[in-house]
Amino acid sequence: MKTIQGQDQEFATKILSVLKKIGITCLRILEGIWSFIKKLWKHKQGRVGLIIVALLVFCAVFAPIIAPYNPYDVTQRAEKGLSPSWDHLLGTSITTGQDIFSMLIYGARSSLSIGLITGLVIAVLGSLLGIAAGYIGGWVDTIIMRIVDILLVIPTLPLVIVMTNVLGTSYAVIVLVFAAFGWTGLARVIRSQVMLIKNANYVKAAELIGASKWYIMWRHILPAVSNLLIMSTALTSAGIMVAEAGLSFLGLGNPEAVSWGKMLADAQSSGAMLFGHWWSILAPGIGIFLAVFSFMRIGLAMEEILNPRMRKGSSMVKVFKHLNNKYLEEVFASMDDGSKLKGEYATCSINETPEGREMLACGEYAPSEEVAVTANGEESKRKEDDESA
Amino acid sequence: MRKNEKPLIKLENVSVSFPVKNDFPFQKKRYVRAVTDVSMEIYPGETFGLVGESGCGKSTLANTTLGIQKVDSGKIFFEDQELTAMDKKQLKAARRSMQMIFQDPFSSLNPRFSVYEIISEPLRIVGGYTREQMRELVGNMLQEVGLSAGDMDRFPSDFSGGQKQRIGIARALILKPKYLVCDEPVSALDVSVHAQILNLLMDLQDKYHITYLFISHNLAVVKRICSRVLVMYFGKVMEYGDVDKIFANPVHPYTQALMSAIFDTDIDHKHERVRLKGEVPSPINPPIGCRFCGRCPQELDRCKEGDPPLLEIEEDHYVACFRHGIVEAETDG
Numbered sequence: 114m115k116t117i118q119g120q121d122q123e124f125a126t127k128i129l130s131v132l133k134k135i136g137i138t139c140l141r142i143l144e145g146i147w148s149f150i151k152k153l154w155k156h157k158q159g160r161v162g163l164i165i166v167a168l169l170v171f172c173a174v175f176a177p178i179i180a181p182y183n184p185y186d187v188t189q190r191a192e193k194g195l196s197p198s199w200d201h202l203l204g205t206s207i208t209t210g211q212d213i214f215s216m217l218i219y220g221a222r223s224s225l226s227i228g229l230i231t232g233l234v235i236a237v238l239g240s241l242l243g244i245a246a247g248y249i250g251g252w253v254d255t256i257i258m259r260i261v262d263i264l265l266v267i268p269t270l271p272l273v274i275v276m277t278n279v280l281g282t283s284y285a286v287i288v289l290v291f292a293a294f295g296w297t298g299l300a301r302v303i304r305s306q307v308m309l310i311k312n313a314n315y316v317k318a319a320e321l322i323g324a325s326k327w328y329i330m331w332r333h334i335l336p337a338v339s340n341l342l343i344m345s346t347a348l349t350s351a352g353i354m355v356a357e358a359g360l361s362f363l364g365l366g367n368p369e370a371v372s373w374g375k376m377l378a379d380a381q382s383s384g385a386m387l388f389g390h391w392w393s394i395l396a397p398g399i400g401i402f403l404a405v406f407s408f409m410r411i412g413l414a415m416e417e418i419l420n421p422r423m424r425k426g427s428s429m430v431k432v433f434k435h436l437n438n439k440y441l442e443e444v445f446a447s448m449d450d451g452s453k454l455k456g457e458y459a460t461c462s463i464n465e466t467p468e469g470r471e472m473l474a475c476g477e478y479a480p481s482e483e484v485a486v487t488a489n490g491e492e493s494k495r496k497e498d499d500e501s502a
Numbered sequence: 503m504r505k506n507e508k509p510l511i512k513l514e515n516v517s518v519s520f521p522v523k524n525d526f527p528f529q530k531k532r533y534v535r536a537v538t539d540v541s542m543e544i545y546p547g548e549t550f551g552l553v554g555e556s557g558c559g560k561s562t563l564a565n566t567t568l569g570i571q572k573v574d575s576g577k578i579f580f581e582d583q584e585l586t587a588m589d590k591k592q593l594k595a596a597r598r599s600m601q602m603i604f605q606d607p608f609s610s611l612n613p614r615f616s617v618y619e620i621i622s623e624p625l626r627i628v629g630g631y632t633r634e635q636m637r638e639l640v641g642n643m644l645q646e647v648g649l650s651a652g653d654m655d656r657f658p659s660d661f662s663g664g665q666k667q668r669i670g671i672a673r674a675l676i677l678k679p680k681y682l683v684c685d686e687p688v689s690a691l692d693v694s695v696h697a698q699i700l701n702l703l704m705d706l707q708d709k710y711h712i713t714y715l716f717i718s719h720n721l722a723v724v725k726r727i728c729s730r731v732l733v734m735y736f737g738k739v740m741e742y743g744d745v746d747k748i749f750a751n752p753v754h755p756y757t758q759a760l761m762s763a764i765f766d767t768d769i770d771h772k773h774e775r776v777r778l779k780g781e782v783p784s785p786i787n788p789p790i791g792c793r794f795c796g797r798c799p800q801e802l803d804r805c806k807e808g809d810p811p812l813l814e815i816e817e818d819h820y821v822a823c824f825r826h827g828i829v830e831a832e833t834d835g
Contacts, residue, residue, distance in 0.1 A: 313610075313612075314606065314609050315609070315610055315611055315612040315615075317604075318604070318623075318673065320570075321568065321570065321597060321600070321602055322597065322598075322623070322624045322628065322677070323594040323598075323628075324623075324627045336614050
């Protein structure tokens with residue numbers, strides 16, 4: 114009996130330790146997301162994106178509470194094609210008589226969920242295959258990268274249209290098809306990043322002590338690519354949302370669900386523009402725009418936070434400040450005085466800052482106008498001299 | 503005197519080569535011979551210098567002693583156990599007592615880890631320590647390497663190059679290794695902190711009785727801290743033995759050239775600078791005969807024909823050069 118009890122206890126402690134580990138990793142992931150949100154909040158564009166996403170998520174989660182009607186409920190349908198009123202803020206649809214405002218709010222559910230779930234599946238697939246290709250190398254790398262090469266040259270949207278025709282138009286099929294073709298770019302980026310980290314000495318030090326491949330992938334490589342993952346998830350989610358709206362518009366979305374793309378398709382097919390029901394087109398359009406816009410803001414903000422070269426106030430802002438403060442004032446002052454202005458100054462001052470040199474090299478800033486002004490000034494001065502002589 | 507002791511690490515005729523990618527299909531497979539037929543012994547408690555120019559196989563040789571690099575032929579012994587005959591599990595166990603310090607302190611510390619996480623990583627990989635134990639060990643180790651226990655929760659970016667190297671040393675020493683490979687530990691640092699790091703390494707050696715394999719191309723440093731040295735050129739041993747004997751009487755022309763390149767602070771003392779001609783030959787097609795052929799200022803006809811054997815010319819001083827016998831004959835006559 115005692116031995117059995119001992120075994121039980123051992124088993125229990127083992128399970129407890131595993132649970133503890135899972136809990137710790139969950140906490141670590143949450144911590145990472147929280148620090149990521151804090152970083153985004155400091156960034157202007159990121160903050161805009163975060164606020165809109167929060168709003169959309171709120172709408173999606175509490176749709177039954179916020180929306181005045183339930184578009185899925187046949188009994189809650191009103192007269193078809195009503196104009197906006199206090200009862201129906203955005204009127205009702207021409208074909209079914211559903212409340213458009215409620216559909217707009219319920220539509221956030223399908224758009225966001227498809228975008229986010231596909232984005233997550235792509236992130237998991239892309240990171241797993243990218244890390245495997247980059248870290249293990251050899252024939253694993255060769256096989257994965259050849260698959261990527263093949264998938265990259267296949268045009269996705271026509272293929273998705275064909276696949277939905279064959280496999281049906283449920284959400285699962287749409288998510289799977291988009292994910293199956295969307296992971297390639299991410300896998301490539303992650304692979305190259307992993308190959309950089311793999312050769313770092315801290316990885317060699319860990320290997321020397323006898324760390325397993327899993328340990329190195331989990332503790333060293335995954336954290337290093339996590340920011341990249343979040344960024345690309347936001348951007349691909351935005352792309353998937355547009356693609357899903359496009360599919361629905363073509364009549365290939367889930368026919369049972371209320372989605373923004375389907376609202377657009379219904380409005381178009383029922384001739385909403387003909388009846389002057391512009392709100393039934395504008396409403397889902399704004400919904401799609403906000404969702405894609407906010408996700409793009411977050412993705413781009415993340416890219417700027419991650420990539421120091423793209424940090425705001427780098428080239429343009431600094432050069433313009435420089436011009437405003439020093440150069441332009443002097444230009445105007447000298448022009449008022451009518452005194453001489455050295456032609457070199459324009460090129461000189463802009464050449465002094467590295468950003469200025471970059472801009473000159475890119476041809477973004479051409480000092481030709483200023484030089485022309487000074488040249489004219491000098492010319493006129495010379496003429497005066499001639500006259501006086 | 504060393505002869506009576508048991509060596510900690512013993513290499514017997516170790517050769518390592520790497521396959522080269524073919525330029526054309528169906529080409530005969532070619533190899534870069536990184537290390538050819540190297541035998542050496544490292545005794546416990548000593549600092550063993552490994553000297554040679556870039557790409558001559560120093561790091562590969564160091565990796566073979568750690569058991570990370572597979573060898574083509576030859577045997578490696580660590581404390582009488584044969585590393586080359588071990589399976590993965592045994593190797594892992596044997597490596598517990600071996601560690602490494604890297605040249606570049608910037609890439610050897612994960613920028614996302616705190617100092618505590620970096621130094622305790624070996625403990626976590628080995629397992630069996632509680633968090634409190636690890637924090638205490640890490641704190642003690644930080645003080646040992648000249649940092650304070652309060653630095654534990656800071657990140658590598660907060661530290662200077664020398665301090666980062668100290669963190670790297672702390673990580674290497676946390677498992678109390680017997681054998682430590684120092685792969686040019688000071689060459690990436692400012693000259694002003696060279697001496698500090700070297701002194702720290704020597705103090706730690708005295709305290710824990712660690713054996714160092716010290717890779718360097720700075721002979722002045724080797725002369726200061728090493729007790730025995732191996733001069734490598736192009737994957738082969740040129741001269742090997744006691745530091746004082748080799749520095750007092752460099753026999754091989756390559757060693758002489760290296761010695762003459764030591765930067766001397768004594769301005770009045772003018773020494774002859776031996777300048778080597780030519781380039782390092784391609785490692786895929788090494789020259790026939792002595793590896794130093796074509797660059798050697800004292801080349802003989804014999805050198806092109808065969809490999810000179812490694813001969814013991816005095817106690818604990820080995821040289822692989824045909825000239826040696828001739829020099830002796832000249833001085834005798």
